[in-house]
Amino acid sequence: MNLHDVAQWSLEISLTVSLVVLSLAFLITVTRIVMGPTLPDRVLGLDMLTSVAIGFIAVIGIDTGFTLYIDIAIALGLVGFLATVAFARFIMARGKTEEERMEQLRAGANATSGGEPL
Numbered sequence: 245m246n247l248h249d250v251a252q253w254s255l256e257i258s259l260t261v262s263l264v265v266l267s268l269a270f271l272i273t274v275t276r277i278v279m280g281p282t283l284p285d286r287v288l289g290l291d292m293l294t295s296v297a298i299g300f301i302a303v304i305g306i307d308t309g310f311t312l313y314i315d316i317a318i319a320l321g322l323v324g325f326l327a328t329v330a331f332a333r334f335i336m337a338r339g340k341t342e343e344e345r346m347e348q349l350r351a352g353a354n355a356t357s358g359g360e361p362l
Contacts, residue, residue, distance in 0.1 A: 259303055262303050266299045266300055266303065269299075276292070277290060290331070301317040
């Protein structure tokens with residue numbers, strides 16, 4: 245057994261371990277997306293899912309030696325970042341409208357109670 249065989253064996257072991265760990269992370273992330281009690285939890289889960297997908301693409305790219313996979317992973321990272329920013333803006337806008345509704349309810353309750361604070 246020469247040095248090349250040892251390097252090839254360690255690469256195969258590393259790729260197998262990384263695929264197992266990424267699969268476990270994928271299952272945990274999908275569980276968080278399905279069970280997430282709030283919308284921000286689900287958005288973070290989707291962001292993590294994008295990261296796991298990038299990891300899968302990188303490992304497959306290393307395994308096959310096809311360098312186009314790295315370009316695909318970079319493009320997916322950019323799209324994932326933009327999606328996360330869009331979801332964050334949506335959550336912020338939604339939160340403001342909920343706050344405005346609560347203020348309107350408080351103002352309406354103050355008006356019906358004769359102006360006395362609740």
